[in-house]
Amino acid sequence: MTTPENPQSVYEAVGGEETFARIVRGFYAQVPEDDILGPMYPQDDWEGAEQRLKWFLAQYWGGPQTFNERRGAPMLRRRHIEFPVNREAALRWLELMRNSLDQIDEETIPPTYRHAIWEHMERAAAMLINQPD
Template sequence: MTQSLYDAVGGQPTFARMAAGFYEQVRTDDILGPMYPANDWEGAENRLAWFLAQYWGGPQTFNEQRGAPMLRRRHMPFPVDRAAAERWLELMGRSLDQIDEETIPPVYRHAIWDHMQRVAAMLINTADEGTPPPIAH
């Protein structure tokens, strides 16, 4: 039986640390902070940890608590432009870097980072300031 990435990196505690490190930064971030309701930091942190754990082979807690992830749809109410996506990656990268290589070896770190880059790009739903709207055909 093949071990999941979730199990290989220590399971839920590792993803909880990643989410906690991310949200610790978001609270005071000028771009991402205002997107979060001040009374739901713990909820947001839990949802991120659940999502990451589930995606990488852990328990289905996100689906049980929230339904299917539908990331793009869930983030549509928030203006996610390139700057917000890049900031999300910056803060997630710092959080990932806080976890030692013994816990998340380079091969798994690379897989997690690659996924984060794809998610950040996929969530962009707002044109950058000064960018003309797309031309309709």
């Protein structure tokens, strides 16, 4: 979301690594006890899952290319195909992400950037649905 008037990336504009770490940390604080999403995650890799999501989001929004360097191309559908993601799971993922985003003030993530981040999350959640209702 850089423009000639504002060459800064979204990653830089919202505070870089710390902000994306907060989004992901807030999300994963909810997942272990969640009845829909919790069982989808490997119980012995919470820290790894959190790290990978942080790398992915940071890279997508203009931060370091850590995800590609350590994991290769994101290929989200392919990486998630083994998990039964139906509409209910996608909506729950969005609910937990919304809860996490709502914990971060507008000074850190101004409305324009928050809207762009949220639209991306909605598209990603919809794209990952691989099971019928």
